Amino acid sequence: MSYLVLSNGTVFEGKRIGAPIDRIGELVFTTGMEGYLETLTDPSYYGQIVTQTFPLIGNYGVIEEDFEGSSALFGYIVRELCDTPSNFRSAYPLGDYLVARGIPGLCGVDTREIVRITREEGVMNAMICDEIPQDLSAVRAFTVKDAVDSVTENRKEFWPAEGPERCRVAMIDYGAKHNIIRSLQKRSCSVTVWPARTAAETILASDPDGVMLSNGPGDPKENTACIAELKKLIGQKPLFGICLGHQLTALALGGDTVKLKYGHRGGNQPVRDLAAERTYITSQNHGYAVVAASLKGVGVESYRNANDGSCEGMDYPDLNCFTVQFHPEAASGPRDTALLFDRFVERMTNKHA
Numbered sequence: 001m002s003y004l005v006l007s008n009g010t011v012f013e014g015k016r017i018g019a020p021i022d023r024i025g026e027l028v029f030t031t032g033m034e035g036y037l038e039t040l041t042d043p044s045y046y047g048q049i050v051t052q053t054f055p056l057i058g059n060y061g062v063i064e065e066d067f068e069g070s071s072a073l074f075g076y077i078v079r080e081l082c083d084t085p086s087n088f089r090s091a092y093p094l095g096d097y098l099v100a101r102g103i104p105g106l107c108g109v110d111t112r113e114i115v116r117i118t119r120e121e122g123v124m125n126a127m128i129c130d131e132i133p134q135d136l137s138a139v140r141a142f143t144v145k146d147a148v149d150s151v152t153e154n155r156k157e158f159w160p161a162e163g164p165e166r167c168r169v170a171m172i173d174y175g176a177k178h179n180i181i182r183s184l185q186k187r188s189c190s191v192t193v194w195p196a197r198t199a200a201e202t203i204l205a206s207d208p209d210g211v212m213l214s215n216g217p218g219d220p221k222e223n224t225a226c227i228a229e230l231k232k233l234i235g236q237k238p239l240f241g242i243c244l245g246h247q248l249t250a251l252a253l254g255g256d257t258v259k260l261k262y263g264h265r266g267g268n269q270p271v272r273d274l275a276a277e278r279t280y281i282t283s284q285n286h287g288y289a290v291v292a293a294s295l296k297g298v299g300v301e302s303y304r305n306a307n308d309g310s311c312e313g314m315d316y317p318d319l320n321c322f323t324v325q326f327h328p329e330a331a332s333g334p335r336d337t338a339l340l341f342d343r344f345v346e347r348m349t350n351k352h353a
Helices: 036-040 094-100 111-121 137-141 147-151 178-185 200-205 224-233 244-252 339-349
Strands: 002-006 011-018 023-030 048-052 075-077 104-107 124-129 157-159 167-173 189-195 210-213 239-242 256-273 278-291 300-305 311-316 321-324
Touching (some): 002 104, 011 075, 023 111, 048 111, 075 124, 104 124, 111 256, 124 137, 167 178, 167 339, 178 189, 200 224, 239 244, 244 256, 244 278, 244 321, 300 321
Parallel strands (some): 048 075, 167 189, 167 210, 239 321
Antiparallel strands (some): 002 011, 023 124, 157 189, 256 300
16 A cells, blocks of 8 residues: 655555555645546646546546647545546557656545645645655655746747637746637637747837747746746737736736745636626636735736636736636636637737727
8 A cells, every 4th residue: 555645744645546656745625526637637736636526537548639739746645546538539558657757646545634734724735645744844845846847848849820810928937828829829819939038128129019928837926037028018019818817917017926835726616707797607717816905006807716716817908808717718628718718919910000
């Protein structure tokens, strides 16, 4: 047997899956009932051990066409792993994927109890191991560092528009999900993806019609170099930020961010549109939130989480910029807010109006 050892001393016994290595990470949970492939390939999970709340994982196998990026998580915890998938698109079982990508994990553990502890005590560190350590100081001392630098592409990439090109988008990759690119391509946008630390002058020299800021992992305040470049970019072109892009924009404009007790991860987060007085169901994956009050006089809060009241979106009318914490490109997940991409395209096409 192997173990999941929490930094508070709680131990869960389970069966090894994935890579036969010990690993420390930040323990989080996601409530998605489907989309485990998208979770496993979302770079925003860098440094984290992810617990799936849905009890059966792996039933439709591995479908590489659905990947969102490269695996960056540090561990994977499930109640039951299906090793006999049934789906005509499946290429191989999920367990094989975990081994090939070097991801350690456990199955046969009480995931409900893990989530209960996390919700009550907050996000904490944990270790997947074969022997219970006597000293937990290394587990408690772990922090997620250099997250964006670990997942961003290290070279520029170009993705053509579907059909005649309507707009040219420069996307800064902080750990981008591929479906952001696909969502823009479907709207006749070509997308040039730039590494996270690209200078603002280099991006502006390419003369894009708009700038897209992607999602990504880690503490937003760690990315001081990226924030410095954003200060030069904001207001120069129509700008749309998602998740980490939302947080970095706030910091670049003098706002603040805070770490949530256990974050929002899953496909069922209710978000209130404060202008339209309606609620959307959204997909999310983040552990930090923007403090809307810190941007008073700079921006206007546009969306708010209906559960905990945290900021889910900001508009900056004087800067032709808007950002959201949730994922309008969600795959898998609700598509209720995909209209935000249409809004971005409209702003780019009206830039000379």
